[in-house]
Amino acid sequence: MNADAPKLDVLVAAPRGFCAGVDRAIKIVELALERYGPPVYVRHEIVHNKFVVDRLRGLGAVFVETLDGVPDGKPVVFSAHGVPKAVPRAAEARGLDYLDATCPLVSKVHRQAERMIEHGRHILFIGHAGHPEVIGTFGQVPEGHMTLVETDEDARTIEVDDPECLGFLTQTTLSVDDTEEIIEILKERFPAIVGPKGEDICYATSNRQAAVKQIAGQVDRLLVIGAPNSSNSRRLAELAERLGTPSVLIERAEHIDWEWLGTPSSIGITAGASAPEILVREVIEALGDRFEVAEREVEHVEEQMIFKLPRELVA
Numbered sequence: 001m002n003a004d005a006p007k008l009d010v011l012v013a014a015p016r017g018f019c020a021g022v023d024r025a026i027k028i029v030e031l032a033l034e035r036y037g038p039p040v041y042v043r044h045e046i047v048h049n050k051f052v053v054d055r056l057r058g059l060g061a062v063f064v065e066t067l068d069g070v071p072d073g074k075p076v077v078f079s080a081h082g083v084p085k086a087v088p089r090a091a092e093a094r095g096l097d098y099l100d101a102t103c104p105l106v107s108k109v110h111r112q113a114e115r116m117i118e119h120g121r122h123i124l125f126i127g128h129a130g131h132p133e134v135i136g137t138f139g140q141v142p143e144g145h146m147t148l149v150e151t152d153e154d155a156r157t158i159e160v161d162d163p164e165c166l167g168f169l170t171q172t173t174l175s176v177d178d179t180e181e182i183i184e185i186l187k188e189r190f191p192a193i194v195g196p197k198g199e200d201i202c203y204a205t206s207n208r209q210a211a212v213k214q215i216a217g218q219v220d221r222l223l224v225i226g227a228p229n230s231s232n233s234r235r236l237a238e239l240a241e242r243l244g245t246p247s248v249l250i251e252r253a254e255h256i257d258w259e260w261l262g263t264p265s266s267i268g269i270t271a272g273a274s275a276p277e278i279l280v281r282e283v284i285e286a287l288g289d290r291f292e293v294a295e296r297e298v299e300h301v302e303e304q305m306i307f308k309l310p311r312e313l314v315a
Contacts, residue, residue: 005292006291008287008293009265010266011219013270013298014211014300015211015303017271018276019204024080025080028046028101028309029077032099039060039074040075042061042076042079043077043079044079044081046063049226049272049274051251051279078100078102081106081132082102083136084138099313102136105172105203106133106136113140114141116169117141123166123169125146125147125168125171127171127174131171133173151182152185155189163190166192166194168183168195170201173273174235204232204273204303207300211270211298211300212243212268215298217244219264219266220246220264221247221262222237222270223268224249224271225249225283226251226271228251232273233273234249236249248260252279
C-alpha cells in the first residue's frame with residue numbers, strides 16, 4: 001500500500017447479501033449433492049449469482065432451463081424463484097425425485113393467488129415481465145385469471161372486466177417506493193380491490209433498500225454487488241441513483257470501473273440478496289489496493305429470519 005494513497009471512507013450497508021431464502025436454497029442443493037451424489041440437476045439458476053452458481057457447479061450441480069435437460073432417474077431441484085404448477089406435475093409424471101427450493105415468501109404469494117382465484121377474483125400482479133418469479137406465480141392459476149402490471153402507467157390505463165372483483169399481489173423483489181405508488185393508483189381506480197394484509201415485498205428486499213437509503217446521502221458513490229439479472233440488486237442501484245448518489249451494479253471486484261469511481265472521499269457498498277459476503281470482502285480489498293481505506297458498517301436492522309429445510313433432507 002502506497003503511503004501517499006488517498007484516504008477513502010467505506011460505509012458498508014447492513015443488512016446486505018444473503019437472505020434466509022437464498023441461504024435455504026443453496027443449502028438444499030448442497031445437501032442434495034451429499035445425499036444423492038453428483039450430478040444433481042437444478043432447474044434454472046438456483047439464485048441469480050454467477051459466483052454461487054459456479055461454485056455449486058464445481059460440486060456437481062448441473063443447471064438446466066427445462067426438465068427436458070434432466071435425465072431419467074436423476075434428482076432435480078427447483079430454484080428459489082418458484083415454478084409453475086405444471087413443472088412438479090411433469091416431474092412426477094416422469095418419476096423424477098424433486099426438491100422444491102422455492103423461497104417460502106414466494107410460496108406464500110402462490111397460496112394467496114390460489115385463494116383469490118377461489119374467491120372468484122381476477123388478480124393484478126405487480127412485477128417484471130419474464131422474471132422467473134413472475135412466470136412461476138402466473139403458473140399457479142388458470143390462464144387468463146392474472147394480469148401483469150409493470151409500471152404506474154400500466155396501473156393508470158389497465159382495463160378490467162369486473163372492477164368489483166379484483167385482487168392484487170406483487171413480486172417479492174420490487175422497489176418498495178415504486179410498488180407503493182402503483183398500489184395507491186390501483187386502489188384509487190378500483191376501490192374494491194383487495195390485497196394481502198402484509199407486505200408481499202420480502203423483508204430482505206425492504207431491509208436492503210432501507211439500508212441503502214440510510215447511507216446514500218453520506219457517500220459520493222455507491223457500489224452494489226450483485227448479478228445483472230438479480231431484480232433486488234438492480235433495485236438497490238436504481239434507488240441510490242434516485243436519491244442523487246451515483247451508483248453502479250457490479251458482479252465482482254474485477255468489474256469496478258476505476259475511471260467512473262475516480263477519487264471519492266467516501267463510498268458506500270451493499271450487496272443484493274443473492275451475493276455472498278466473500279464478494280463484498282473482495283471489493284473492499286480491491287479498494288484497499290488503491291486507497292487508504294477506513295471501513296465502517298452502518299446497520300439498519302438485524303435480520304434473524306431462518307427458513308426450515310425440506311424434511312427429506314434433514315431426516
